[in-house]
Amino acid sequence: MTFPLYVEVDEIYNLACPASPIHYQRDPVQTTKTSVHGAINVLGLAKRVKAKVLQASTSEVYGDPNVHPQTEDYWGHVNPVGPRSCYDEGKRCAETLFFDYWRQHNLRIKVARIFNTYGPRMHPNDGRVVSNFIVQALLGHDITVYGEGTQTRSFCYVDDLIDGIVRLMATKDEVTGPINIGNPTEFSMLQLASTVIDMTGSRSRVVHRALPENDPRQRRPDISRAQELLSWSPRTELKEGLSRTIAYFEKLLSESGVRAALTADKGA
Secondary structure (H helix, E strand, O other): OOOOOOOEEEEEEOOOOOOOOHHHHOOOOHHHHHHHHHHHHHHHHHHHHHOEEEEEEEEHHEEEEOOOOOOOOOEEEEOOOOOHHHHHHHHHHHHHHHHHHHHHHOEEEEEEEOOOOEEEOOOOOOOOOHHHHHHHHHHHOEEEEEOOOOOEEEEEHHHHHHHHHHHHHHOOOOOOOOOEEEEOOOEEHHHHHHHHHHHHHHOOOOOOOOOOOOOOOOOOOOOOHHHHHHHOOOOOOOOOHHHHHHHHHHHHOHHHHHHHHHHHHHOO
């Protein structure tokens, strides 16, 4: 969102920005504008109406981390000129703006650093690994793993994420964040692919493709701060969340038009 806002509100949740690499790299200039101009607009609105404002930041601010698991006081290891930087640096700049408004204007801010989130209602062409693997498995296509598949991610079910950010918004004004919101249980891409194949009963095979530039080798949040300040921990185990997500995509793919479109994309 890159235009001024004129509404009366008490709380603002700023979640604007595509989060999938294939989407945010499609128009990198607009991606950066969405994060930076969007933050400026919501902060200006919050200042005018004296609202409390939450920024949905990301684990991508840590880049390809040299610290594992990632704590909020880690400054990150980000390539500022790479193909992912439109998203990574846009979110980092948004955090800078939030804390400058807090220091300069006493604005009530909250910053959540969100780690890989998944669940029903993801787009089948979302481009992120959970939806990719599930759709590929259900269609009987090859499961595409980039690199050797040893890179890791920590997957947080969407209901747990929402609980975390609502709790963060409800904290006292002195709790600004940043606070990691994610599941600290870590899985490799090969482990995820194997789990999805087993759960879907698919005959898909795993194929390897070149690893994208600056793709993080590992990702796991330290959620000590969320546990202490929000009394929050994720409750949904990966297989439970995957089961719900697979059921959603099974229903979606039962619609012939969706299945045909995805099959055509595969052929292209």
